[in-house]
Amino acid sequence: MAGFAAKCAGSPPPGRPFLGSSVRLGSADRWERVLGEERDAAGRDRPVISLSPSAEFPPLSAQDVEALHRLGEHWRAADEVRALPVDPELRPARPGATHTRAPDEEFRPDQPGELTATPTAELPDTLLGRVAVRARRVLLGRPLSSKAILRERMRKIVALPVLASDLLSSVAYGPEALLTVLVLAGSATLGLSLPIAAALVVLMLAVGASYRQTVRAYPHGAGSYLVASASLGPRTGLTAAAGLILDYVLTVSVSVAAGIAAIASALPAAAPLSVPLSLAVIGALLAGNLRGIRVAGNIFAAPTYLFLVAVGGMTLVGLAQAAARGFAVVPPPHVPATEALSVLLIARAFASGATSMTGIEAVSNAVPAFRPTEWRNARTVLTWMVSLLIFLFAGLMVLIHLNGLVPRADETLLSQLAHRTFPEGPWYAIVQAATALVLLLAANTAYNDLPRLLYFMARDGYVPRRFLHMGDRLALSNGLVALSVSAAVILTAFGGRTQSLIPLFAVGVFLAFTLSQVGMVNHWRRQRGSGWRRRAAVNAFGAALSSIVLVSAAVTKFVEGAWVVVVAVPTLVLTCLGIRRHYDRVRQALSLRPARPPSPDRARELAQEFLPQRVRHMFVVPVARFDKAALRALTYVVSLGQPSLAVHVSPEDQEADRLREEWTAWGDHIRLETVVSPHREILEPLAQYIAQLYDRSPGITLTVVVPEVVVERPWQRILHSQIERRLRRSLRRLPGVVITSMPKHLSEARARTAR
Incomplete structure (x- = not known):
């Protein structure tokens, strides 16, 4: 508790260091307070005001920290120490690694568990994005570090x-x-x-x-x-x-x-x-x-x-x-x-x-x-x-x-x-x-x-x-x-x-x-x-x-x-x-502590809501056709070891029958459900089917993994359906439905073909 409060205040916690690391984008060595209190000549409090890039994310209040501490006590039974497959501190990679830049070109070690992003890390990956950033720098000048605000x-x-x-x-x-x-x-x-x-x-x-x-x-x-x-x-x-x-x-x-x-x-x-x-x-x-x-x-x-x-x-x-x-x-x-x-x-x-x-x-x-x-x-x-x-x-x-x-x-x-x-x-x-x-x-x-x-x-x-x-x-x-x-x-x-x-x-x-x-x-x-x-x-x-x-x-x-x-x-x-x-409504909805002290039963219910071991998963993969993109999404879902379901929406019975035959030839490793849409609508029947699944069991977390084709050029995006975004708009009203995608890059396929 003391360690977390110290971290919120911006100083290192006493005792053992925090597990995990933080990445900061050029943060300052010190900050003036965004809103604090000082005494005036009459001994009364008055606000102290200054500008800070961190104003949107003020530190938690003492009551929120205490609520977070109580919630964290329930997590201890679910904690599992697992070795990470990658070094989060980005120390020099092994010989032959595919990463072409030296790590210190993008992130500079600042202190144990903390990295500072360099200007190289702030450049976009795309050529168009890098051109736009460089043009902005020519017009406006090189970006200033956050700590320079004290000199401005x-x-x-x-x-x-x-x-x-x-x-x-x-x-x-x-x-x-x-x-x-x-x-x-x-x-x-x-x-x-x-x-x-x-x-x-x-x-x-x-x-x-x-x-x-x-x-x-x-x-x-x-x-x-x-x-x-x-x-x-x-x-x-x-x-x-x-x-x-x-x-x-x-x-x-x-x-x-x-x-x-x-x-x-x-x-x-x-x-x-x-x-x-x-x-x-x-x-x-x-x-x-x-x-x-x-x-x-x-x-x-x-x-x-x-x-x-x-x-x-x-x-x-x-x-x-x-x-x-x-x-x-x-x-x-x-x-x-x-x-x-x-x-x-x-x-x-x-x-x-x-x-x-x-x-x-x-x-x-x-x-x-x-x-x-x-x-x-x-x-x-x-x-x-x-x-x-x-x-x-x-x-x-x-x-x-x-x-x-x-x-x-x-x-x-x-x-x-x-x-x-x-x-x-x-x-x-x-x-x-x-x-x-x-x-x-x-x-x-x-x-x-x-x-x-x-x-x-x-x-x-x-x-x-x-x-x-x-x-x-x-x-x-x-x-x-x-x-x-x-x-x-x-x-x-x-x-x-x-x-x-x-x-x-x-x-x-x-x-x-x-x-x-x-x-x-x-x-x-x-x-x-x-x-x-x-x-x-x-x-x-x-x-x-x-x-x-x-x-x-x-x-x-x-x-x-x-x-x-x-x-x-x-x-x-x-x-x-x-x-x-x-x-105010957003703050109340997201606050770690309720507006009014809850009853003992409600307090236990709130604690159960955020326990990892209480989350029930189900994965759904929309399959348009059986290809590498769909197979990659199915492979990812099966690797998680959670209940999974594939869904295919077809405009006619013949196509649905054809996909079921291909599914049987593959081995029927995941349950497949087909939905025939006689009026040729694809997105809305898919969204309604997923919503019905959620309504039948609202206690589950339903994760929809959409196979996505990642194109090489921005103009090529208009040639594809972008179903993930459309599906997210249709289902965002459901609190327990997660929409994500499994990308399949065309550039990767072309590189393998060239080899």
């Missing part, structure tokens, strides 16, 4: 462009979204843009300060999903997660569409190709992120810094030019009003301008991706991000107002401002190129955060567990692919139009903001540590402002497309709850 962390100088690209690039379309709504009341109302911008700056400060506290309170992961789940309950956490999922998918769609729009402003000929170009950019982003977080950070850092220099420099030059003329305001061109100025219109403009804050939560989601000390470095980067955002947003809004610019269908506001600031020289082209690049790569923030969110949700059982899997480069590949496909579908459906996507954008963003900050208020109220009232007040202020934007966006943009998010969020929550219920 970001420095602050790399984390800033990786995590801030979405936030900072949003100033390229946020101000334009604000003015596009405001100008509906005519150019005379554009003066309201500065008060609205000032209110948005206050919102940025409040939300930024709130997330700084969130990062400190949850130093091992502070996304809205985790905070809301811990403080407000799992359903609220799922609501926040649904908003984040929509946020990240739309981040990719909006950023890429805005980047292509920036290119089209400078090169109008590219406008008709906006959707294909957008899809190509999404493909490039996917390939870059599949290479790993550190490599992706190094690739995508330069464009963000170029954008900061270009747009920041344009802002400073523009302010200097405005100061030289005494900050005189250039009158905007006349735009007729199509709507009356109202509180509702102002609220719509405020909600649209608030999209300049998208991505502000990226740092809190990615705290574990920083180098130690994680939370301190994350807060530093968050402070830089918010400061840069306020400078760029406020500066651009002031310059747009001073220059009298209005939104135009053929050119973005940023392009107009660059033309006005740099009427000659290469600077306009530099600003447009930097803007296009950062908009295209702003989606990288979503590529960094959404797979991590799906990982945590999969760990909790709310999304498929495949999102726990890491690829060759320790990237959460399934999450990256799901994000790319979803964004590509949405972008194509909306024809690459940024303004059509933004109404969907704001609701999901601020839903997550609001729930995260409300969760933080509840967090401080529960802890009641030093200064908790001040911290709770900061988060409450941020929650109040975020909720105002949320309600404004949902109400004012409902008809424009926000209804999609209003419908999608509860749909996603219900879907996640359904997935969780399924996993």
Whole structure:
């Protein structure tokens, strides 16, 4: 018992070593815990969260280990020590062995009873498979060892462009979204843009300060999903997660569409190709992120810094030019009003301008991706991000107002401002190129955060567990692919139009903001540590402002497309709850201990169910014709010394009679049962016959051994019936029926013929 518990914990057991050996695929020397507990400043437990390739298979609980120990006691009477016909440690083979590779090329001895697979062992056997693996390695790089995850962390100088690209690039379309709504009341109302911008700056400060506290309170992961789940309950956490999922998918769609729009402003000929170009950019982003977080950070850092220099420099030059003329305001061109100025219109403009804050939560989601000390470095980067955002947003809004610019269908506001600031020289082209690049790569923030969110949700059982899997480069590949496909579908459906996507954008963003900050208020109220009232007040202020934007966006943009998010969020929550219920049922069904303590009789019955000596076998061999494939399966079955039966399904009596005659000539060593199918159906009568056998004696384990012809080329498979797979689909509902196959290789037969 102690030995097994030690093995589960990852340390060698005391006393005698374990019998048997384990093979691991490059496992790490040590791991951070996937989910543990640590004490916070107030002495309370809080979760410790990090990524691990082993997250799908956590260690057994102490109760499960105890149940396993009790079950193992019943096995002792059935234990038989038998010599293995092959050395499991793969020591050098005897001379003349057919294995062509030296064992240490595939598996390297690590310690007694344990081998480590080398890259050679991970290559497929087929030529096509090996070509695919090598092509993937050329595209993505050589696979990283699992222990390299501890080194895949970001420095602050790399984390800033990786995590801030979405936030900072949003100033390229946020101000334009604000003015596009405001100008509906005519150019005379554009003066309201500065008060609205000032209110948005206050919102940025409040939300930024709130997330700084969130990062400190949850130093091992502070996304809205985790905070809301811990403080407000799992359903609220799922609501926040649904908003984040929509946020990240739309981040990719909006950023890429805005980047292509920036290119089209400078090169109008590219406008008709906006959707294909957008899809190509999404493909490039996917390939870059599949290479790993550190490599992706190094690739995508330069464009963000170029954008900061270009747009920041344009802002400073523009302010200097405005100061030289005494900050005189250039009158905007006349735009007729199509709507009356109202509180509702102002609220719509405020909600649209608030999209300049998208991505502000990226740092809190990615705290574990920083180098130690994680939370301190994350807060530093968050402070830089918010400061840069306020400078760029406020500066651009002031310059747009001073220059009298209005939104135009053929050119973005940023392009107009660059033309006005740099009427000659290469600077306009530099600003447009930097803007296009950062908009295209702003989606990288979503590529960094959404797979991590799906990982945590999969760990909790709310999304498929495949999102726990890491690829060759320790990237959460399934999450990256799901994000790319979803964004590509949405972008194509909306024809690459940024303004059509933004109404969907704001609701999901601020839903997550609001729930995260409300969760933080509840967090401080529960802890009641030093200064908790001040911290709770900061988060409450941020929650109040975020909720105002949320309600404004949902109400004012409902008809424009926000209804999609209003419908999608509860749909996603219900879907996640359904997935969780399924996993709960699976876990209960597979658990080593029942949900409730069983009665003594039931406990003995459960123990008997898993005793090897209590298993009753019967083997069934479907025989289509008497040939080498069938004979090989029959030979295998007879060698096991268990009750056996052969079954032949025939479309007519004459064929059945012919096979019985051949069977008698062979010697009738196994009972043969023939089934005549007058309507020429073969599979269904065979499946029904096997099901009837099982129903007559449900206590037996019925193993169906299907003779299988293994062809030499993949295309040749379509020339054969693949009855094993079809039979497995038909009989999978029966718990005591096992479907397997006995292969007969054509390449083996040809080699013998050649000799």
